[in-house]
Amino acid sequence: MIVPLTGPDGSVGTSIANAAKLALLDTREQSIRVQVYDSNRTGGAAAATQQAIADGNRLILGPLLAEDVRAAAPVARSAGIPVIAFSNDEGVAGDGVYIMGVTPDQSISRVVAYARSKGANSFGGLVPTGLYGQRAAQSLIESVRRSGGRVNSIESYDRTPAAIGDAARRLNAKGPVDAVLIGDATRTAAIAAPTLKVGGHKLGTELWATDRTIGKTAALRGAWFSATPDTQFDRLVTRYRARYGKTPYRLASLGYDAMLLAVRSAPNWPIGRAFPAKTLIDKDGFAGVDGNFRFGRDGAAERLLEVRQVTAAGSSVVSPAATAF
Missing domain, CATH: 3.40.50.2300 (Response regulator)
Structure with missing residues (x-):
């Protein structure tokens, strides 16, 4: 090892x-x-x-x-x-x-499929510059396309509070969508979420799964993300x-x-x-x-991933993982 x-x-x-x-x-x-x-x-x-x-x-x-x-x-x-x-x-x-x-592609595909099952048709995205952000953006585009939805806009940012806020405002200016993926860790999501006004639901990635204090950010409560079962x-x-x-x-x-x-x-x-x-x-x-x-x-x-919803206490399972391939 x-x-x-x-x-x-x-x-x-x-x-x-x-x-x-x-x-x-x-x-x-x-x-x-x-x-x-x-x-x-x-x-x-x-x-x-x-x-x-x-x-x-x-x-x-x-x-x-x-x-x-x-x-x-x-x-x-x-x-x-x-x-x-x-x-x-x-x-x-x-x-x-x-x-x-857990790869970003699997994580994003799972949460997008769940959002689609709950009626989300249009999607936006906030992703960091760099390789992870590129992969998150591509995963969002491909998973939404496979599920028959549409991506309205994806905005990228450098990891500074000012840049994150600016990207969120640019996304707001593109018009309303049913769901917004914040393709980054919860620390960044906590900065972006209060500024986002365009999405009915916020979506996260596998990076959210390790943060059991995520519910401390009120603006993230109700958001969905996928994770391995606990x-x-x-x-x-x-x-x-x-x-x-x-x-x-x-x-x-x-x-x-x-x-x-x-x-x-x-x-x-x-x-x-x-x-x-x-x-x-x-x-x-x-x-x-x-x-x-x-x-x-x-x-x-x-x-086989489950989908969780952010709560004040952390998160709760809203869509259990499948039991077999």
């Missing part, structure tokens, strides 16, 4: 690694050993991958960040070792790399606290579920042999802490 153990994301990486170890304990699988390497070591994720391979590892879980996946993937690929990364960047998936993260994660939190004496980060579930994949493959993975990567492609998918998912041929995890 390659995750940040030091630096600004060190506590997140440690949480992911601890959850993976907990999965081994919970399943009582004796044939698998996990070794954890710091992606922030000297030489970065590439050096960590080289060390992991030299130590005899046959499967890489991680890294967390897309740039680290880009560094690690060629090293692992040259050794014929698959990578199950924790990124949500579809650009790093494929050719032996599988990503566990039921099994809440149970993981209880076991994690009992084992490690602290609460895990929400992304810890990715480490737990990645280890479950390895355990599921254990019967077809003789000790000392290559990991059977073909076991990762199953049309019926896998059940994990984050609900059901399966890997497509492109290496990205397709997830």
